[in-house]
Amino acid sequence: MSVKILYFAGLREALGRASENVELPAGIHTVGALRDWLAGQGRDKLASAKNLRCAVNQDMAGPDAAIRDGDEIAFFPPVTGG
Amino acid sequence: MNVPTIVRIQEADFDLNAELTALRAGDARIGALASFVGLVRDINDGAGVSEMTLEHYPGMTEKALTAIVDEAKTRWDIYGALVIHRVGPLQPCDQIVLVAVTSAHRGEAFAACEFIMDYLKTRAPFWKRETTPDGARWVDARDSDDSAAERWQ
Numbered sequence: 001m002s003v004k005i006l007y008f009a010g011l012r013e014a015l016g017r018a019s020e021n022v023e024l025p026a027g028i029h030t031v032g033a034l035r036d037w038l039a040g041q042g043r044d045k046l047a048s049a050k051n052l053r054c055a056v057n058q059d060m061a062g063p064d065a066a067i068r069d070g071d072e073i074a075f076f077p078p079v080t081g082g
Numbered sequence: 083m084n085v086p087t088i089v090r091i092q093e094a095d096f097d098l099n100a101e102l103t104a105l106r107a108g109d110a111r112i113g114a115l116a117s118f119v120g121l122v123r124d125i126n127d128g129a130g131v132s133e134m135t136l137e138h139y140p141g142m143t144e145k146a147l148t149a150i151v152d153e154a155k156t157r158w159d160i161y162g163a164l165v166i167h168r169v170g171p172l173q174p175c176d177q178i179v180l181v182a183v184t185s186a187h188r189g190e191a192f193a194a195c196e197f198i199m200d201y202l203k204t205r206a207p208f209w210k211r212e213t214t215p216d217g218a219r220w221v222d223a224r225d226s227d228d229s230a231a232e233r234w235q
Contacts, residue, residue, distance in 0.1 A: 006139070008137060008139055008207065008209060009137055009209035009211070009220055010209070010220040013220075051223070055139070055142055055207070058139070058141055058142035058145050058146075059142075059145075060146075060205070074139060074142070074207075076139070076207060076209070077209065077220065077223070078222075078223035079203075079204065079205070079206060079207050079208055079209060079223065080208065080209050080210045080220075080221045080222070080223050081136065081138070081167060081178075081179070081202060081203065081206055081207075081208025081209070081210070082120050082167075082178070082179050082199060082202050082203040082206075082208070082227075
């Protein structure tokens with residue numbers, strides 16, 4: 001399956017990219033597994049970043065959240081608005 | 083009466099008086115209007131701040147703010163709610179955010195306004211980057227903001 005990944009704020013800067021479309025190998029079905037797989041593809045900051053947050057289709061999601069073909073998945077640091 | 087929920091993300095500044103006047107216009111049920119305005123300070127974590135840039139997640143930010151206001155409406159008997167949050171480059175003394183709530187009595191308006199602001203700080207995807215004499219840095223999230231949001235759970 002393929003998904004769209006978005007990165008924001010300090011994570012976007014550290015990775016040098018705001019988004020990417022990725023084709024996932026079989027067996028990647030959760031946010032946590034996706035994060036681990038991306039970290040292994042050279043996105044080192046995804047492994048080392050503390051308190052990283054994630055959203056699936058623009059809703060906050062934990063590491064056990066399911067991902068499906070065509071999803072928009074975002075990784076970002078804790079929010080600091082207001 | 084319709085119950086307006088207005089959520090706006092914009093680069094432009096906002097006119098406080100015009101926004102508050104519009105929120106309560108023509109609705110004689112309203113006996114209370116509580117509002118909060120967040121401003122850019124010129125110092126943070128011990129360093130001078132000469133400029134701040136706000137980034138957001140277009141689409142999710144609006145969705146998250148609307149969900150926060152909807153949650154407030156289930157908790158308190160409020161009539162209208164307005165959230166305006168600016169993005170892009172800002173200077174010290176600039177307005178960043180406006181939250182305003184109308185209700186019959188002050189208790190609901192005060193509580194809902196504080197709730198929306200506390201949830202905005204911890205659940206709406208915005209990120210601040212500030213320019214200091216040592217260069218630019220991303221602002222770290224504060225534990226005190228998490229504590230403030232947890233009071234409502």
